[in-house]
Amino acid sequence: MCMFCSNFAACLTAAQQLKGGQEDPCKTKSRVVGDEVYCDRYWECVNNQPELYDCPNGLVFAGKRHGVTEGCDYPWRSNYCEGKQLANGPISTEHCDWLYGIFGHETSCTRYWTCWNGTATEQLCGGGLLYNEDTHSCDWPENVEGCQKHPLCNDDPNGNVPLGKSCNRYWQCQGGYPRLQRCPAQLVFDRHSLRCVVPPTEECDIPVAPPVDGELPNKEGLLSKDEQEQQLADNAVPPFPLQGKNFQRSKN
Numbered sequence: 001m002c003m004f005c006s007n008f009a010a011c012l013t014a015a016q017q018l019k020g021g022q023e024d025p026c027k028t029k030s031r032v033v034g035d036e037v038y039c040d041r042y043w044e045c046v047n048n049q050p051e052l053y054d055c056p057n058g059l060v061f062a063g064k065r066h067g068v069t070e071g072c073d074y075p076w077r078s079n080y081c082e083g084k085q086l087a088n089g090p091i092s093t094e095h096c097d098w099l100y101g102i103f104g105h106e107t108s109c110t111r112y113w114t115c116w117n118g119t120a121t122e123q124l125c126g127g128g129l130l131y132n133e134d135t136h137s138c139d140w141p142e143n144v145e146g147c148q149k150h151p152l153c154n155d156d157p158n159g160n161v162p163l164g165k166s167c168n169r170y171w172q173c174q175g176g177y178p179r180l181q182r183c184p185a186q187l188v189f190d191r192h193s194l195r196c197v198v199p200p201t202e203e204c205d206i207p208v209a210p211p212v213d214g215e216l217p218n219k220e221g222l223l224s225k226d227e228q229e230q231q232l233a234d235n236a237v238p239p240f241p242l243q244g245k246n247f248q249r250s251k252n
């Protein structure tokens with residue numbers, strides 16, 4: 001049986017034979033060449049011997065000093081695997097189809113996972129963008145199949161929707177996509193007329209400014225996870241946060 005070196009463990013095996021048209025890394029300047037057959041493997045010249053290495057699980061060989069780590073990259077970033085095969089299958093962990101990669105969220109169109117060595121980090125698409133599984137990046141809603149609309153806005157794609165029992169916050173649907181809104185000061189959201197109105201209403205008293213000493217924080221002051229997500233989405237600026245290398249560091 002053939003033992004292959006993991007990228008991270010320096011292991012010395014019997015020198016592998018270079019077969020067929022495989023280029024010898026020891027005869028190249030970079031000392032590293034991609035495998036002829038498998039796009040997730042490469043040869044490196046170690047002690048003047050060609051050694052075969054696997055890319056980290058989920059990545060494919062891109063070239064020395066290219067890709068996201070160890071000369072390996074996300075397969076969808078280029079045509080790395082054109083005419084080649086994968087030697088390794090996926091190793092999956094929670095939220096990660098492969099140990100390394102970028103994957104869709106199970107329940108949210110605005111969230112996705114970046115996986116680094118099997119550890120998933122939740123990410124958010126900002127500025128009203130949604131995660132596009134095809135491009136592995138945040139994209140305009142009209143480009144993201146199945147995620148254009150939020151069920152909150154099913155009744156009226158441009159209507160207002162109460163946010164829980166909140167008296168001053170509500171969802172405003174814009175073309176089926178909900179945005180978190182707050183009634184102007186002194187007004188409260190009326191869940192019957194779906195508008196901001198002068199209080200009191202059946203459910204909402206006249207808002208009182210700063211919480212009284214010793215009282216628990218007003219429920220309005222605490223944001224639910226969904227509200228936080230929406231706020232983050234509204235406040236974030238970069239349209240394509242996955243471009244470039246900035247997501248590499250999400251591991252830490």
Ligand SMILES: *[C@@H]1O[C@H](CO)[C@@H](O)[C@H](O)[C@H]1NC(C)=O
Nearest residue numbers: 007008056099116117118119
């Ligand atoms: C990846 O995770 C495994 C097990 O969790 C660990 O043994 C290994 O050192 C990690 N590799 C890297 C490159 O962080």
